[in-house]
Amino acid sequence: MKKVFGIAGLLFAVVVFTAVMSGQPDGSNTFLSAYNLENLAQRIGMFGILSVAAAFVIVTGGIDLSIGSVVCVAGCLLPWLLRDLGWSPFLALPAVLLLSAAIGLWHGLLVVGLRLQPFVVTLCGLLLYRGLMREFTKDQIMGFGDTAEGLRFLATGRVPVTDAFGIPVTAIALLVVAALTALLWNKTVAGRHLFATGRNEEAARFSGVATGRLTVLAYVACSLLAGFAGVLFVLYVNSAQASSAGSFYELYAIAGAVLGGVALRGGEGTVIGVLLGAALMQVLANAINLLGDSNRLEFAVVGAVILAGAAADEGVRRLFSRRR
Amino acid sequence: MTAPEAAAAATAVLLSARGIGKAFVGVQALQDVSLELRAGEVLALIGENGAGKSTLMKILAGVHQPDAGNLHLDGQPIALPTPAAALAAGIALIHQELNLCDNLTVAGALFLGRELRRGPFLRQRAMDQAAVTALARVGLRVEPRRLVGSLAPGQKQLLEIARALHGQARVLIMDEPTSSLTPGETERLFAVVRELRAQGVGIVYITHRMAEVQALADRVVVLRDGRLVAEIDGREATPERMVAMMVGRQLRGDRRVGHAPGEPVLEVAGLRTMAWPAHGVDLRLRAGEVVGIAGLLGSGRSELLRALFGADQALAGDIVCAGTRLAAHGPAAAAAAGLVLVPEDRKLQGLVLGMNVRENLSLPTLRSRGAWLDHGYEQDLAARAIRELGIATPHQDQVAAALSGGNQQKIVLGKWLAAAPKVLLLDEPTRGVDVGARAEIYARLHELAGQGLAILFVSSELEEVLLLADRVVVMHEGRLTGELRREQMSEQAILALATGMEVA
């Protein structure tokens, strides 16, 4: 828990700052309005799932740079299946998720079987899948027409709590994903083995842990979740263009996870930290849109805050280790 | 040496520490420690792990700053705020884990940080020539252009010493320099140490091995719980006396009474490994039997254990453990058949250092209750192992990395004992383990053998082999070259077989 103090504090500070700054003369607050909180929760839902995906692989000591391209694959294929091929959503959704999982399996087998570096495998994946999708879609925008009306509830729906505020379905999806992931990581033998593998693969292997199988599993989980998020993104936007869908999302995903205390060297991380990290990224972007004269500074602010977060986190850790 | 010369040498105190104290976050690591190092002497520093040896050593080398007390060099007070300052003053620390970059050449490593240069360019040839001289001083004959990574551990050790001497070191602090050396390399190192002593270098020699103290030390200082408890003349240092001073009590150095072995539990036929692909090994182990594998480094001992356990794939061979045939198996299958390994490299292969004691102890035998991890089982297992093996840890949640070598080794042992093995393989079971924990581990192994566990261990320390084994098999270049029963065992007999000499 100590590890998430830094990021939780930072998130709290940014939230308080934004809330204070966005108060209006008439007493209302643009940041704390039900409308804005709903939107924010919805985005955190989608990007949070991506960060959990990234965390799965980072925990094994690997990295997945292809997350954004898997989002692109899922985003381009779902409209194609529904509209151009006329598949039922009950067939199209599992097909897209299955393909995403297969991409993860392929990554895992290359990393474990051929002992290729995760960075290389997934960097090539990043280029390969987006390139293939651009060829496949001829760079055309893939729209649903009206074949996804019901399905879009997954991405744009709200479960009403009060008259003004409803919980976005994507936020619920993230909570479900996060809860399942937390259970897997903390409460199962496989989770313990996953973290042992990330900390010291050799020692885990010498303890009879099936390290290879677990690593493959992590890549499958990562791509499956990325594909699921891709489905949500395309339903959110209502269309996807291969050249831009999910572009650079791997960086948002990885930044969220790392910001939340998932160590790039592997074997460390908490689901709650990942959620906080992903939330911070979205709150920052939202704050810049709400408060700024223009959003030109978005990347600079995000970069500076992440750096500050990492430094603060390290500072907190040192403070604790000195006290011990 | 004439009497006045000897007197002058005796008074030529090179380095002295007075009243040194040091505390880390409330733990008093050193308290009022004073010692003197004279030019041309070997001062052995002994003590159990946690006694304060490494703290003292790091203070002498400028890594840590003392809270109390002061240092004098050549009679003048001196402050050593950084390792660089210590080096500049002529004090060099030779680390136990060798601090050399494998990708450099020998000359490059020797001159690292003080390269000869002309403007921005390296004077490669001049450095190569100077390297030959510097290496000759420690009796190391290798090409200056060879890569450090291709050197044997003993050669690397000598290179480190050459590096220190090349920096005009007059005080050498050596931290367990022989821990990864073969007997031959150890002999070479001893010769170099004696040579340096004759040249007037003062040497602080830290070790766990009593035999080395006897072979080298002019004086011995003993640390216990951060205090200097004894200082004795090297000639008076018997192993019994030193151990008693280190642990503060008498240890049972008892040899167990061998008992009748039971049914065969491990049968190995024609096992060939990558290390020596031409030779197969045949081996049979009975329940309750303790068998030591002796042999030189590189004789294929560790590879044999790793292949049995399935950590490496064997090239060929039959392995049957307690009725289960193991072929192309991994560690998981071996463990399931009752065959487990306490590996050689504790930090890399034995433990997940970043995990806590409980998690390490339960790693191989974790089980689920329904879908979830069985936390109750895990806690019971850890509590039992901590109690039975006497693991000194404040609580189960302590990170394994924070424990001493001996306690870490007990965790590795404990995690496999929880799997109720039939055959226990150990590779260097007490490397880097202090004498107290060592005795406890031996006692536990005796006890387990008495309960019918078959134990097969590899050790480079003959004392250990003689103490533990009912039977010794000796490996030489991938083959088992001989077998000695308990009554036939002696250091000479083992060494003869290990070096390939035929014995009658």
Add this chain to the structure above:
Amino acid sequence: MKRSTILPLFLLLAGCGGDKPAAGAGAAPKLAFVTNCVAGFWTVAQAGVEAAKASTGAEVSVQMPADGLAEQQTRILEDALAKGVHGIAVSPKDPANMTELLDKIAGRAVLITHDSDAPKSKRLCYIGVDNYEAGRMCGQLVKDALPSGGAVVIIVGTLDQDNARLRRQGLIDELLDRSLDNTRFDPQDAVLKGAKYEVRATYTDQFNHAGCKNIAQDVLGRWNDVGCLVGLFEYEPPLLLEAVEEARKVGQVKLVAFDEAEQTLRGVVAGKIHGTIVQNPYEYGRQSIELLARLVREQDPARRQALLPPGGILYIPARKLQKDNVQAFWDDLKQKTGKK
């Protein structure tokens, strides 16, 4: 550097060492139509090219750089020269840095630009929309949508591109009732208030579609009094509509669009988008090829000069689409692109 060394090599290989190539009176001119990316927009232009092919009898290859990089477009142009084409019509990706290359091409073949101009090069003619004028037309749509005035927020992919800057400036100048001057530039964070209209802010989404929708949501959350959102790039209006629909503010917040994305046209038909400005890529394709064919066939320099439009610029006017004329446009578009 690279271009200047590679280009002569290609020319040598192609074996055309002579002066400007000219097709013999009877032979079919070989022409190339080069776009700046792959897009639906260019599919329409291709239809125009096909129509011109039939009327002029020219051989035309249509080339679209798939990865949308200036590098790749350069390669396509060099290859076209190597194949010995007589005329090239190109939409230069990076006009400021391509002058040298374009001038070399102009020395070997007849060169015109379309869609996006390179005024500093030796191209003979530019065929395309006047983006500043299009921006002003867009402003007229906004005025029509908000007859009693109000605050407007602009969303655009980036302000690096010339067409984006000009469209935005035209829009601002129209709303603030300024004179016609396409050299003005108001910085992104300037305060822009006119008699009736206020341009509250300009946001860039860097072509990130989900990001565009997020920005629209944040704008709606930030200001209650914004009367109109304008999306200047093809993919943006559908996303703005998404955000406005989800906020249940259709009608309350007006939408004005650019280009003819399917969801944009649907929105106009349904009355949810007040109107959109469309270019005429079909005419880019048809007029470019027709002009090139005439230029290539004409050997005499003076008479060739006479074929060019005044000032070397042929504006194909943009059009305003609203509820009354959108269906006709859409049907025509479907027919030209061969979609039902």
